[in-house]
Amino acid sequence: QQQVKQSPQSLIVQKGGIPIINCAYENTAFDYFPWYQQFPGKGPALLIAIRPDVSEKKEGRFTISFNKSAKQFSLHIMDSQPGDSATYFCAASYYSGGYQKVTFGTGTKLQVIP
Amino acid sequence: NAGVTQTPKFQVLKTGQSMTLQCAQDMNHEYMSWYRQDPGMGLRLIHYSVGAGITDQGEVPNGYNVSRSTTEDFPLRLLSAAPSQTSVYFCASSYSNVIGYGYTFGSGTRLTVV
Numbered sequence: 001q002q003q004v005k006q007s008p009q010s011l012i013v014q015k016g017g018i019p020i021i022n023c024a025y026e027n028t029a030f031d032y033f034p035w036y037q038q039f040p041g042k043g044p045a046l047l048i049a050i051r052p053d054v055s056e057k058k059e060g061r062f063t064i065s066f067n068k069s070a071k072q073f074s075l076h077i078m079d080s081q082p083g084d085s086a087t088y089f090c091a092a093s094y095y096s097g098g099y100q101k102v103t104f105g106t107g108t109k110l111q112v113i114p
Numbered sequence: 115n116a117g118v119t120q121t122p123k124f125q126v127l128k129t130g131q132s133m134t135l136q137c138a139q140d141m142n143h144e145y146m147s148w149y150r151q152d153p154g155m156g157l158r159l160i161h162y163s164v165g166a167g168i169t170d171q172g173e174v175p176n177g178y179n180v181s182r183s184t185t186e187d188f189p190l191r192l193l194s195a196a197p198s199q200t201s202v203y204f205c206a207s208s209y210s211n212v213i214g215y216g217y218t219f220g221s222g223t224r225l226t227v228v
Contacts, residue, residue: 009154034216043118043204043219044157051214089156099145099164100208102217106156 004092006105021075021108023090030092035075038087080112120220127195127227135190135223137205145208146188150201195227
């Protein structure tokens with residue numbers, strides 16, 4: 001099963017709050033889990049990524065938590081700001097046949113209100 | 115450093131017309147792909163290429179053709195446009211053989227078929 005299930009579909013938080021976006025997968029061959037951030041009218045941009053050999057990765061205010069046994073991973077945004085308002089996609093990939101095979105989640109539209 | 119360049123940014127077609135969406139990258143990436151983005155559906159893979167002269171189908175290939183004559187360019191052709199092809203199209207590129215390297219996306223082409 002190649003699906004990556006992402007929730008929630010949309011999320012509204014107040015400035016300073018900590019939005020959490022969750023993703024779950026089935027395929028245990030996945031070995032790279034990136035998150036992409038997309039602003040309106042723009043293409044997705046790589047935000048942060050994690051490999052399954054670590055349980056957490058932080059880059060600035062963005063943190064990925066990874067639970068290998070549950071096959072789940074999540075994105076936390078600390079001290080969220082209105083400028084974080086965007087659509088966030090999780091993804092999972094594995095290397096096969098000479099290239100990465102990537103599956104994207106369906107996206108979460110985040111709105112951070114002042 | 116242009117990254118991934120897509121043209122045009124916007125296009126309106128009549129049903130039955132054909133057109134080519136252009137994609138070019140200047141990062142010497144072997145892997146290039148086309149996605150369509152529809153509300154609630156996330157990013158769905160149309161076609162991909164792992165190098166010049168090598169292409170393959172993705173999840174939703176019907177109605178689209180691709181070719182890859184150079185490393186830099188990966189055009190997407192709509193053979194006979196249908197309203198169901200109204201969508202935002204993204205081209206993405208990556209290194210094929212580097213584990214843990216994310217995608218670079220273009221800024222998208224918003225296509226409306228009437």
